[in-house]
Amino acid sequence: MLGVKNSKFYAMQYQGVLKKMLTENNDEIQYYLDMESDFINMNQLLTKTITIQFVKYQCLNCGLDKQIYRQGFCKSCFFETARAGDWIMRPELSKAHLGIEDRDLEYEKQSQLKPHIVYLANSSNVKVGVTRKSQVPTRWIDQGAHEAIEIVEVPNRYLAGITEVALKEHVADKTNWRKMLKNDVVDESLEDWKNKLKQYIPEEAKEYFIENNKETELKFPVIAYPEKPKSLNLIKTPNYSGKLVGIKGQYLIFEDQTVFNVRANEGLVVQISIQ
Incomplete structure (x- = not known):
């Protein structure tokens, strides 16, 4: 605490x-x-x-x-530090599982070669996203989601990234911050969404689909x-x-x-x- x-x-x-x-x-x-x-x-x-x-x-x-x-980060650090590699915003670019370095292979292995979650969250609308398993539910809180659910749990960031890329052809991958802050949201059945999207999961990640899990609900401290x-x-x-x-x-x-x-x-x- x-x-x-x-x-x-x-x-x-x-x-x-x-x-x-x-x-x-x-x-x-x-x-x-x-x-x-x-x-x-x-x-x-x-x-x-x-x-x-x-x-x-x-x-x-x-x-x-x-x-x-x-x-x-300042401009020079943004383009140099391993903490700001392209794979952070675009997980599908992760290459540590292949032993290929982007900026610092040891750092990238520590970050990329850990269990990752592909999830659905509802903040302004239903969206798909990726986070390390250790960042659940922190990532959902940071996005202002009032409900969320895991879709797959995969062993590295690359598999999570290609799954997100496939699913965002069928569901949003961005949050409308204004709608989120206005609390202009509609409750959705994320379990139904998850099951509808199951067919679009790439072959490499299908075995990691999470069955029979429930939505997580989040309550924010807001007076107005x-x-x-x-x-x-x-x-x-x-x-x-x-x-x-x-x-x-x-x-x-x-x-x-x-x-x-x-x-x-x-x-x-x-x-x-x-x-």
Whole structure:
């Protein structure tokens, strides 16, 4: 269980580099923001006014104050580090199972040659996705899915990738973030979807189909959903204050309809104060 080191943090300021919020799947999902010296339990900040101020950049790989390009990395690190290889966003490009290096074979073996799950999740619509087995249900929480189900469990990332490629011919593979945040979703029978899609699983992965499993349901800590969510760009608006009314996916939801995607702002050093 993650904890908050200082129980008097409401009157304090925190500074640290943004990384995606850590989560625990309890009756209601618990969110924690790592501010280096403290973990802030974000659920406890609901109805509180939070000020977020941009301080500088800090690449998650080299640690330098260089403009963030993608995924929390500066441009040079994004094209060099093994943590940002093409196979991460496109699992079907994985080659570690063949002993072929992309950027760092040992790192790629550690990441790719582990059990992976191909799943269906319903956040704005039913979509197919891939994650390491160890990231269930974290991946679903990060996507703001209120329900999800596993389709196959395969021994490496490549098999998961080619399965996803085959299935996304018949079901979406993207989430509409606005619909997700507005909670404009329809409950679906993911078990029915899974069984309908079974016929499209590639031959190499058919033996890994998961029979007779049930949907996982997820509950997010949201007091009010935005009707017209507007995304906070912390570079253009380097100082923002608002009352926190919800957390869904990796988004903070504020009373004035502003939403802030913590994960999309990884690598930004911010100062946070709570009133």
